[in-house]
Amino acid sequence: MEEFVQHISEEFKNIFFIKGANNGRYPFSHSLLIDDFLIDTGISSRLLRKLKRNFQLKNILLSHWHEDHISGNRLLPSAKFYIHTNDKMLVQNVDRFDEFYGVSNTPAANEFEWLMDSLKLINTKIERVYKDKETVSVGDDYQIEIIHTPGHTAGHCAFIELNSKIAFLADIDLTKFVFYAGNDSNLIQFEESIEKLKQIDMEIAVTGHRGVIRGEKNIKKELDDYKSIIHKRDERVLSYLSNSKPIFLDDLKGKNLIYKYYSEFKQYEIIAELIMIQKHFDKFLEKKLVITKNNGFILN
Ligand SMILES: [Zn+2]
Ligand SMILES: [Zn+2]
Numbered sequence: 001m002e003e004f005v006q007h008i009s010e011e012f013k014n015i016f017f018i019k020g021a022n023n024g025r026y027p028f029s030h031s032l033l034i035d036d037f038l039i040d041t042g043i044s045s046r047l048l049r050k051l052k053r054n055f056q057l058k059n060i061l062l063s064h065w066h067e068d069h070i071s072g073n074r075l076l077p078s079a080k081f082y083i084h085t086n087d088k089m090l091v092q093n094v095d096r097f098d099e100f101y102g103v104s105n106t107p108a109a110n111e112f113e114w115l116m117d118s119l120k121l122i123n124t125k126i127e128r129v130y131k132d133k134e135t136v137s138v139g140d141d142y143q144i145e146i147i148h149t150p151g152h153t154a155g156h157c158a159f160i161e162l163n164s165k166i167a168f169l170a171d172i173d174l175t176k177f178v179f180y181a182g183n184d185s186n187l188i189q190f191e192e193s194i195e196k197l198k199q200i201d202m203e204i205a206v207t208g209h210r211g212v213i214r215g216e217k218n219i220k221k222e223l224d225d226y227k228s229i230i231h232k233r234d235e236r237v238l239s240y241l242s243n244s245k246p247i248f249l250d251d252l253k254g255k256n257l258i259y260k261y262y263s264e265f266k267q268y269e270i271i272a273e274l275i276m277i278q279k280h281f282d283k284f285l286e287k288k289l290v291i292t293k294n295n296g297f298i299l300n
Pocket of ligand 1: 066171
């Protein structure tokens with residue numbers, strides 16, 4: 001078997017961890033294969049072509065609309081595609097991604113267009129949408145339950161195969177970087193989704209950019225650590241606020257509040273960072289930690 005196709009359980013022979021190119025680093029991601037159901041297609045064109053030669057990939061469950069999880073869809077013209085209702089519109093209209101990432105008419109627009117072109121995204125026809133807690137039967141042996149985990153995107157889903165207790169957590173990815181810079185991202189929902197996953201009975205978790213994590217206790221600790229990254233950012237944003245002098249979103253621009261270092265994609269990262277800071281303010285307003293004053297923010 002190809003090295004990027006790995007058994008993850010002695011007992012459940014038809015479940016495979018599919019390791020994405022460049023160890024699943026963006027713009028690639030990892031996948032999980034359960035019999036003829038593949039979750040996400042971002043492993044890279046080269047690896048997906050190889051996978052197709054050895055396995056039947058009849059059904060594709062998409063975790064969410066982001067380009068790094070759907071870029072292989074174009075190589076699977078006869079497969080049936082499934083996604084959560086909330087993310088359906090975007091995979092069917094990839095030319096609207098720039099708008100949802102907030103990059104249209106910004107200095108990052110060209111850079112973003114170049115990236116989209118290089119991934120050769122096409123619109124995907126969705127066969128069926130799923131809802132929270134729905135189960136999908138895979139042959140006689142497997143039952144995949146859909147866990148709607150919004151926050152990263154509005155329709156982001158995780159998956160648990162109920163017999164093996166093997167889960168795919170997609171972009172609740174348990175890396176050191178938590179991303180919620182989409183127009184459809186929501187920080188309160190993101191945290192609720194992490195809590196929701198902590199209630200799921202799972203033995204092995206595969207994530208979109210990290211890979212395989214084993215042991216229920218271990219996975220739950222990793223989920224807590226992941227959530228604490230958000231809380232540290234809360235504190236960093238709050239540290240700029242006072243009771244009297246309002247802080248404006250633009251005052252916090254380009255200050256590395258979320259990206260420790262900006263990379264060669266600095267123009268985009270500065271935009272993404274500002275959108276994420278706005279998500280913290282949305283959360284603070286909802287929790288009544290801050291109030292607005294002259295279009296800025298002060299502590300409540
Ligand atoms: Zn994503
Ligand atoms: Zn991703």
